[in-house]
Amino acid sequence: MPIPAAALGFPGEAGAVEVLDSAAPEPVQDTYKFGFAASTGLFTDVHLIGGLTVRSERPLPLLDLEKTADTSRTYRPGDTVTYTYTATNTTGVPVTDLVIADDLVADVPCESTTLAPAGEPGDRITRTGVYTVTEEDGRHRSVTNTATVTGSNGTIDSATATVTITTEPGGTAPPPDTLTDPGASPLSTDRLTETGTPTAPIAIATALLILGAATVAWARIKHSKAE
Structure with a gap:
């Protein structure tokens, strides 16, 4: 009491x-x-009584958590996101049994589980965790996850730290020189007209017509001279 x-x-x-x-x-x-x-x-x-100052003879420890990631880029499925966690003791008593929990990163390692009192060496630690972007993340266009740090057998915890990254769907676009019909043989674009008609057969047919016309004209000329 x-x-x-x-x-x-x-x-x-x-x-x-x-x-x-x-x-x-x-x-x-x-x-x-x-x-x-x-x-x-x-x-x-x-x-x-005004201006009263109240302090506890046994102050409770408090924790602060900062979480960061590279949010300047866009991630695709299969990419990895590296999160950095900095936990700081903000009071004058040690914090033991430190645990960093992230809702997407399964395990954030904490080799040192004790923080020294604020202002003393060892009053903060920095750790990292890695998350792999999924196909579903890519479809959602973003990933938001949260983390907290707890100590003293879970009796104290920090405020929630949140980071949002931008994502995009994965997959490779078909090369521009491939026909959209999966059953057709690929043709180079330099052999197609603007309407998609192959130009090589047209050129051959045209050459044959010209050759045939020239042959007929030459035959007529030769026949008229013979008369």
């Missing part, structure tokens, strides 16, 4: 005077108002 204690400094007094030391009523409330009563003749006034 918590026991709130309050000490006040009064003008002319050497040091603070303890004015409250009592077990908190149950259930314990989130907030309290402190005051003191003084008798002024026939009336009893209650004076609220």
